[in-house]
Amino acid sequence: xxxxxxxxLQAFAPELPLAVGLSxxxxxxxxxxxxxxxxxxQVRALHVHHGLQAAADGFERHCAALxxxxxxxxxxxxxxxxxxxxQSPEDAARQARYQAFDAVxxxxxxxxxxxxxxxxxxxxxxxxxxxxxxxxxxxxAGLAAMPGRWHRAGVVWHRPLLxxxxxxxxxxxxxxxxxxxxxxxxxxxxxxxxxxxAQLLPVLDxxxxxxxxxxxxxxxxxxxxxxxxxxxxxxDLAQVGLPPTLQALQALSPARQANVLRHWLRQTHHxxxxxxxxxxxxxQIEACSTRxxxxxxxxxxxxxxxxxxxxxWRDLPAADGADSPRPPPK
Numbered sequence: 001x002x003x004x005x006x007x008x009l010q011a012f013a014p015e016l017p018l019a020v021g022l023s024x025x026x027x028x029x030x031x032x033x034x035x036x037x038x039x040x041x042q043v044r045a046l047h048v049h050h051g052l053q054a055a056a057d058g059f060e061r062h063c064a065a066l067x068x069x070x071x072x073x074x075x076x077x078x079x080x081x082x083x084x085x086x087q088s089p090e091d092a093a094r095q096a097r098y099q100a101f102d103a104v105x106x107x108x109x110x111x112x113x114x115x116x117x118x119x120x121x122x123x124x125x126x127x128x129x130x131x132x133x134x135x136x137x138x139x140x141a142g143l144a145a146m147p148g149r150w151h152r153a154g155v156v157w158h159r160p161l162l163x164x165x166x167x168x169x170x171x172x173x174x175x176x177x178x179x180x181x182x183x184x185x186x187x188x189x190x191x192x193x194x195x196x197x198a199q200l201l202p203v204l205d206x207x208x209x210x211x212x213x214x215x216x217x218x219x220x221x222x223x224x225x226x227x228x229x230x231x232x233x234x235x236d237l238a239q240v241g242l243p244p245t246l247q248a249l250q251a252l253s254p255a256r257q258a259n260v261l262r263h264w265l266r267q268t269h270h271x272x273x274x275x276x277x278x279x280x281x282x283x284q285i286e287a288c289s290t291r292x293x294x295x296x297x298x299x300x301x302x303x304x305x306x307x308x309x310x311x312x313w314r315d316l317p318a319a320d321g322a323d324s325p326r327p328p329p330k
Contacts, residue, residue: 002123002212003163005172009034012160014116016042019108021101022067022074023047024059026180027120029066030173031161035118036070044073044114048100050093055184062181075104102153109154118158121146123212124166127204128196130215135192137275144223165212232256233263242268243310246288254282261311269313271300285311 020032022045036043047063049056060076067074077100101117108114126145133142148162161169173180189195204211237260240248244264249257258278265271273281277299284295288306295306303314
């Protein structure tokens with residue numbers, strides 16, 4: 001059920017000291033203000049200067065002035081958030097932001113160690129994330145959207161506003177008489193998330209007024225299913241071995257084969273196969289009934305290959321192209 005901003009903050013009980021991610025926008029400004037009032041002297045702010053637009057210096061100045069007025073320590077991390085070829089700008093900025101947060105958390109351990117980090121995504125952000133996952137044909141891990149609580153870099157991370165509508169966050173902040181900065185890119189509809197926010201969410205609000213609650217429930221169900229699949233994959237990987245043996249894989253249903261293979265590739269080799277790559281791999285495993293049957297399928301930045309009785313992984317040599325790679329070593 002959607003909560004008011006005040007109710008969500010009342011239910012928020014992080015271990016202190018707490019760091020709040022502060023962009024300078026309305027959501028993070030409201031979260032920092034509420035936390036600083038509730039736990040004076042126990043809150044600090046983290047601002048990441050992405051260096052991607054001229055307005056970034058203004059964001060930093062706003063954050064510095066806000067933190068000075070609240071008597072909250074501010075740490076600014078400057079990062080290079082330019083993406084790699086083929087990487088979306090949003091993903092590159094997100095990864096750079098989390099790496100910067102991790103660095104601050106680790107540095108704090110020499111003094112008063114940060115125990116918790118809070119970031120200000122709300123119910124509208126959760127709905128946008130779920131719609132993006134659906135548009136990409138994501139599985140249950142993607143449909144789980146954003147968790148409200150998780151562990152990273154030795155601390156507990158929180159999204160205390162995930163059940164609060166974005167409009168309610170801004171109403172609360174306006175009532176406090178505190179200003180914020182608007183990121184110009186938030187209105188740029190070249191970005192899919194911005195088109196969802198500008199075009200889809202108003203229609204959903206008019207057609208399904210409770211969509212924030214129902215989307216949140218669906219994401220929770222997907223998160224539970226994803227956790228169960230993870231637990232099953234761990235059990236199955238212990239049975240099929242590391243690297244996986246073909247005979248043990250063939251004893252599993254195709255769905256369990258796909259689940260344990262995704263887990264193996266993600267956890268051990270940091271890559272995820274596409275649906276087409278997984279379908280090809282499962283077909284090759286099913287057809288693999290003779291000693292001479294070879295398996296060599298490109299997945300992500302490398303190859304899944306047959307090595308005797310097992311599957312194995314080979315990194316793609318740097319000189320190889322994606323379309324005409326050399327065969328991996330046997």
